[in-house]
Amino acid sequence: MHLEVLAYRGQAPGGWHIDGQKRWIGNSTFADVLVVLARNADTQQLNGFIVRKGAPGLKATKIENKIGLRMVQNGDIVFNKVFVPEEDRLPGITSFKDISKVLAISRIMVAWQPIGISMGVFDMCHRYLKERKQFGVPLASFQLNQEKLVRMLGNIQSMLLVGWRLCKLYESGKMTPGHASLGKAWNSRMAREVVSLGRELLGGNGILADFLVAKAFCDLEPIYSYEGTYDINSLVTGREITGIASFKPAAALAKARL
Numbered sequence: 001m002h003l004e005v006l007a008y009r010g011q012a013p014g015g016w017h018i019d020g021q022k023r024w025i026g027n028s029t030f031a032d033v034l035v036v037l038a039r040n041a042d043t044q045q046l047n048g049f050i051v052r053k054g055a056p057g058l059k060a061t062k063i064e065n066k067i068g069l070r071m072v073q074n075g076d077i078v079f080n081k082v083f084v085p086e087e088d089r090l091p092g093i094t095s096f097k098d099i100s101k102v103l104a105i106s107r108i109m110v111a112w113q114p115i116g117i118s119m120g121v122f123d124m125c126h127r128y129l130k131e132r133k134q135f136g137v138p139l140a141s142f143q144l145n146q147e148k149l150v151r152m153l154g155n156i157q158s159m160l161l162v163g164w165r166l167c168k169l170y171e172s173g174k175m176t177p178g179h180a181s182l183g184k185a186w187n188s189r190m191a192r193e194v195v196s197l198g199r200e201l202l203g204g205n206g207i208l209a210d211f212l213v214a215k216a217f218c219d220l221e222p223i224y225s226y227e228g229t230y231d232i233n234s235l236v237t238g239r240e241i242t243g244i245a246s247f248k249p250a251a252a253l254a255k256a257r258l
Contacts, residue, residue: 007039022036022077026072037093049084049089107233111183122198125149125202129149145201155194185228191220
């Protein structure tokens with residue numbers, strides 16, 4: 001999450017100073033190299049910089065007590081006049097337009113993560129319902145349980161097709177930011193329903209950490225939010241298909257409502 005990070009030419013020649021803070025940066029507490037996006041004080045555009053571990057003025061603190069994706073050590077980063085030599089500025093990043101290309105590729109990856117989680121939850125629930133018995137018969141023999149399994153499987157199949165289509169568009173050079181955002185938004189939304197149904201199917205065991213479903217239930221929540229929340233990705237795609245940006249009302253529209 002970008003809070004406020006500014007890059008400016010310091011008094012020291014041949015480089016830049018970076019000031020500000022960032023939050024929720026993955027694995028930043030132990031990374032040897034950080035790729036930092038900061039606003040250029042002169043151009044007001046986002047630039048990219050490489051910051052080395054242990055640089056004077058750099059401090060990264062682990063965010064504790066996460067409920068999901070605990071394998072990733074997210075951190076709070078503070079930059080206090082961190083010096084970055086000119087050769088560590090990334091020349092290919094001079095504006096948000098350049099960064100959006102990177103975000104589009106990462107959203108392909110994030111579109112596939114919910115698929116793997118959902119398939120694991122489905123397999124777990126299918127096995128559980130076949131093995132566990134109530135009233136002398138497997139839980140899989142009850143109508144409502146079968147309906148939930150079918151809904152989970154249907155969601156997974158639609159997610160797979162979206163992921164496959166997204167990769168094909170990328171390989172052919174036809175993928176747009178709207179395509180990438182739709183894939184991430186749709187698959188994370190469908191997966192949210194899958195893990196919720198899985199938790200229902202396991203009953204009380206669905207909230208125990210001993211079972212895969214409880215972990216998947218927690219892991220899916222950060223995936224639903226990072227790399228652009230569901231709402232933001234929906235607006236990116238909505239802008240592309242309508243030609244109207246609705247991130248904030250235009251001044252003219254706002255005045256017309258008065």
